[in-house]
Amino acid sequence: MIESQQNGKVKHWSKLKRRKDRMKSNTFLIEGEHLIEEALKSNWIVKELIVLENYNTDWLQQEKVVTTVVSDKIFATLANTENPQGIMAEIEMREEKIQPHFQKVIMLDAIQDPGNAGTIVRTADALGFDAVLFGKGTVDLYNEKVIRATQGSLFHIPVITGDLEDWVYTLKKDGFIVWATALENAQRLEENKPPEKVAVLFGNEGSGVQQELLQLADHRVYIPIKGQAESLNVSIASGIIMYYLQQ
Structure with missing residues (x-):
């Protein structure tokens, strides 16, 4: 001992x-x-x-x-x-790569809260997404709080760290339609039919998806809010959009 x-x-x-x-x-x-x-x-x-x-x-x-x-x-x-x-x-650690059979992918742009990042990985796993991509500025995948928040989904779904801009170009060449969450110049979520191959960008809890990535997106979407809340937590928003994309 x-x-x-x-x-x-x-x-x-x-x-x-x-x-x-x-x-x-x-x-x-x-x-x-x-x-x-x-x-x-x-x-x-x-x-x-x-x-x-x-x-x-x-x-x-x-x-x-x-x-x-x-x-x-x-x-x-x-x-x-x-x-x-x-x-x-x-x-x-295990190195994961984007695979040709992927059809639904989540991309995280500077998501800094470990609970949010881990919950998004868990939700993506639960809803059958193919991978989660951690961009620059996003919390470390192997942070102990991220790991706990995934509840084991870290071991079920590929989580890849790298440059989101490079990934957007790569995914588009492979036939993906790229959505980005935004509040300005965006369409209501339900106005967009779920594409066969889709990658969704979720941005920083305070500043949202960075402009360079917004300009690369094919569509900008938002979730209408009916109550008095100013906004939705990013992990909750991701769950709603991922569920919508199951249609």
Whole structure:
């Protein structure tokens, strides 16, 4: 059992709280039985399990994964949840690419709230979308709050990070119609028939989709608001539009 903060593994796992160190090692941490179960079912590479002493690993007996036991103190320094379940895992990142069979894609332009980003990934997974593209300025996919908000959907749907402008050109060449959410010079959502191949741009919580990307979009759409609310949360808006596109 590891009890020292100076242990090499503990130092390595602690560094994975920082994005730059995650990128260096090409790994990230997840916490809790549900997320680990989803990672294992989805054939992601689980490099190592980190468990508390006396943690019951019976449900993992058929999984051949290196397991390291740590003390309560060590686990507490690594955990991000208020009531840890006693198990974490180091996961290897997986590089995803846009595939020829994709027909419905979500693009996130500088979405900074991890809860919003993770919820959009979860919703895209639930509604059968093919991928979510994280553009520049969007929160890191492997941020622990993003991971928790996906509720395991991170392991079910390709999430790709890169340049949205390049992707828009690539997708258009492949026959995609690009929608962007906007409040000005936009049509009501229901005035636009769902295309066979569609990519939807959702913008920053405060400033919306940047102008350069708006100009590249084929259509600008908005969701009419009937009540007194000034606007919709971006993850809620994305869910409404994704559901509409199922028609």
